[in-house]
Amino acid sequence: MLNLLRRTARGFVPQTVDADWRASDDAIWIDLVNPTAEEERAVEEAYGLDLPTREETKHLEPSSRLYQESGATFLTATLLARADEPHPVATPVTLVLANDVLITIRYEPLKAFTIFAERCAHAPVADGGEAALELLDAIVERSAEVLEQQSNLVHETSVAIFNRPPSTAFGPLLSDLARAQSITSTARKSLVSLSRLSSFAALAQEFQKDEGRRGHLTSIQHDIQALTEQSSFTSGHISFLLDAALGLINIEQNSIIKFFSVVAVVFLPPTLVASIYGMNFDLMPELKWAMGYPWALVLMVISGVAPFIWFKKKGWL
Structure with a gap:
């Protein structure tokens, strides 16, 4: 043009x-x-x-x-x-x-x-x-x-x-x-x-x-x-x-990864306790104990809360 x-x-x-x-x-x-x-x-x-x-x-x-x-x-x-x-x-x-x-x-x-x-x-x-x-x-x-x-x-x-x-x-x-x-x-x-x-x-x-x-x-x-x-x-x-x-x-990605890492660590000890008491050996005395089930639940809670408190004290959360 x-x-x-x-x-x-x-x-x-x-x-x-x-x-x-x-x-x-x-x-x-x-x-x-x-x-x-x-x-x-x-x-x-x-x-x-x-x-x-x-x-x-x-x-x-x-x-x-x-x-x-x-x-x-x-x-x-x-x-x-x-x-x-x-x-x-x-x-x-x-x-x-x-x-x-x-x-x-x-x-x-x-x-x-x-x-x-x-x-x-x-x-x-x-x-x-x-x-x-x-x-x-x-x-x-x-x-x-x-x-x-x-x-x-x-x-x-x-x-x-x-x-x-x-x-x-x-x-x-x-x-x-x-x-x-x-x-x-x-x-x-x-x-x-x-x-x-x-x-x-x-x-x-x-x-x-x-x-x-x-x-x-x-x-x-x-x-x-x-x-x-x-x-x-x-x-x-x-x-x-x-x-x-x-x-x-x-x-933000590090925060998300840290959250899931903490969750995994917190639930690892309770999972270990549940695994132990889920093996059903005949010679495990707690299996015949009336307070065995409540004891296992309390132990799971303590093993989960203890790492959380420790992380909090260290300033990782």
């Missing part, structure tokens, strides 16, 4: 690419969403570029994702997608700045792009350089929103772990923590990628010729750094909660 944002239009205009398609002279932003080979080829011919394919962006080394070629600046980052869905993913996104036009290539629906497209419908941008900065702002804001959601979830899970009734299962809590850890680690990976991207973006001519835009880019870099630190803190908090939950599970 190819979407086009023009200076004279408010909002994206979907484009049908055919043999006669030509780029508009007042184009500001061309958004390629899971593009076909024909759409990529049309944009390449229009701007004289060699756009990276999906396979290339996946296998590029981090240092090779940022480069300048044919007068254009290519910036590829790994972003978090589908954060609100059960299975979030990391997806490569490429931003290309060429002749004051922003070209983006992505393969997943990204909420930051949707938010920025809606903003453009109400507050048009001047050119591709400004569009790139505003898009980076939207991506950083979306990352902050995701991290805040995970931070709140971790806090709620923390309260649930340390204030839960003894019979409450840990399974759902551990599942929430595992998902939060997955999203947070992916968000941190995305932020590190964005940090490299924003540093290299300063070399683009669209930013070098405007001091205000350079300042805007510096502000974005500071925001990315702050969010990276927040993601590291959240990840550490999650690791602590996972260790605490596993520790509490071990404590």
